[in-house]
Amino acid sequence: MIRFKNGKVITFAGAGCEAEDIEVWTDKDKISFVGKPSDEQLKNTAFEREIDLDGDLLIPSFKNAHTHSAMTFLRSYADDLPLQDWLFTQVFPMEAKLTGEDVYWYSKLAILEYLTSGVSASFDMYFELDDYVRANVESGFRSVLCGAVSGERANAKVLEERYLKYNGIDPLISFRLGFHAEYTAEYGLLEDIGALAEKYKAPVSTHNSETAKEVAECIGRYGKTPTGLFEELGIYKYGGAGFHCVHLSEEDMDIFAERGVYAVSCPGSNSKLASGIAAVTDWVAKGINLGLGTDGPASNNALDMFREMFLLTSLQKLRLGDAAALPADVVLRAACSGSALAMGLNDCDSVAVGKQADLTVIGLKAPNMQPIHNLAKNLVYSGSKQNVRMTVCAGKILYEDGKFFIGEDEKRIYARVGECFEALKAR
């Protein structure tokens, strides 16, 4: 058991966002105690380690609700290009040459970066899943794989096989039905994914309305928005997630609200790729569940939830000309709790007994965290990765005081990433 004492805790177990002066104990992968222990309780408990938070802050860790982790290899490789050039002349040709071993190392690099940002889990959409899973499980990092099929109807079978294979493969891994996007899927595939949703009564997650072009072309093809089409085919019948959602119509939002679909905003990617500003305050007003993601490191290019939190709210303020738009507590809850729920990680959304011990410790004795008037505002408006003192996943400390504990030397990962990229270019 680990004891976190002498700190402040934002639990997100209730409606508020207040920091409490309480303790948190973990037992193996779970939280076993939250509160003020009695002398009796303390006397009867043996801890492996007692961590003196010394006034620092413990929160449910951040969860990155949309990413393509292995795309680290293309970071800074082809930025400052128009979107279509970037995708077709740079990204796709390079991706076509990726091996499983490549994905393994590039994913490990992303895991290091998540940990430095206080992230304990990712909702990842990519390929070479065996190697991706191996990278996560070896590192002790949690990941929810999002189905990424595209193309023809037959690929629905592939999706179902993966759904059955990867759910249950490891306690840190789960798999959600999903596909790349409407614009890369034949109609038959979409139909069959709707049938899979019904067969497993399962949520479905996908890129949705990232660009105006995507929406216009879908309307051209089907006379409907992507969300309208998914609704018609039963794809969102049991919920799920839409990634980006920059260009949702009012009717789309109503479907999201009714079906309990999570809208996952990716403001860093949406700004860097000039996709637009999502109407996030409208989502919240309609009661749509809100998640937050970085998107992949080729489009963002950081995997930094602090930057995403600041962007999430400041872009709403800009969009509406209203400095009061999307307050900090809503943003922090989305990053810690909403994103977990978007991924189906219902036991990773808060600090409460029986929940998974997915925790982040934020150091407050740092210039950008002082003075302390309001901790949620400090985190969202001036917080930085520099303040992450510790990242804990399933009760294991994977990152502490700048050091990684993922069973692999980080310098070896940097070296292997460089070697893999040289080999890829030569292929």
Place this chain on the structure above:
Amino acid sequence: MIRFKNGKVITFAGAGCEAEDIEVWTDKDKISFVGKPSDEQLKNTAFEREIDLDGDLLIPSFKNAHTHSAMTFLRSYADDLPLQDWLFTQVFPMEAKLTGEDVYWYSKLAILEYLTSGVSASFDMYFELDDYVRANVESGFRSVLCGAVSGERANAKVLEERYLKYNGIDPLISFRLGFHAEYTAEYGLLEDIGALAEKYKAPVSTHNSETAKEVAECIGRYGKTPTGLFEELGIYKYGGAGFHCVHLSEEDMDIFAERGVYAVSCPGSNSKLASGIAAVTDWVAKGINLGLGTDGPASNNALDMFREMFLLTSLQKLRLGDAAALPADVVLRAACSGSALAMGLNDCDSVAVGKQADLTVIGLKAPNMQPIHNLAKNLVYSGSKQNVRMTVCAGKILYEDGKFFIGEDEKRIYARVGECFEALKAR
């Protein structure tokens, strides 16, 4: 002398932004050597310290070209409010109660934060200047004070007195003619500031066209934009700087270009306070000099040049719907070099012999800096304060590996800041 060896250097001494495998030596406050030393040179030089950069990157430090450092005390105190409420019900009443001692401690807190972000100098507009200067000089931090007078004509005299008093008071301190803004200055004061510009053939810096309301009201009063009015009064005759510049007209931009006035963008503040997105790509196209600033920590709320750099370019991409807008090298040059020139720090803008040794070392053995395809893009798109290994000002290492060397324990600063704020609330 200090020797920085085995690293990469972006000098900004020429037009490019390439990293070179060269050494940098410093002697007292200046750079004494840049290049590849001969064995002879090495044999004949005694170093106090040899710093093995081990492949890491040395750049001219960041300069924060617009800030109100002491406003750290209001960080997270009153965010998520409409701008007018924030200013009139929160900021102004609290500021009215500030003492010199308060400004001293709040400024020291800001200096700590600048150092964690690789910033070696600030262009600061505030009051209680003796205490502000003391905080900077004691810390070894460089600051350019910007005149901040407002109100009646008589205050031009105050400005002139300060100009004569603070220039030359310490090698780390200089003072530039300036005033708060058109909307807080009587016409007579603006006239007299124009006369001061002429008398000293000196540049003048001020808030300029931050909000649409400000510009509309100025046109209402004078039939001219703020920039048009300043031009008429000779205020910009010898250059200077405009802070924010969110709402410049074409004619305003032409004046900036012609007079060599620096446009200092503050994208974090402009988004958080919902002021709008400046037309920065238009400035660059017109040949306007570009600087970058955080604005004060009550409006931003971080003093983080990495976040500003990402915002500077990504907001242009969003504004234009063009992912190719304002490339990374332009942004990095503005943060390191353009901002220095905007402050009149002409000897702090690049890594070259005879220049001030104002330097930042960026650690590249970090997940968000790998792989290394393009260092400028890494810094701008995925860089973070976490990557700042060292900040050097006037040849002195003020921050290294998370530790401060400013002659004061940082925990004492945090404690004094808290105490000062409690006392201020009680006044």
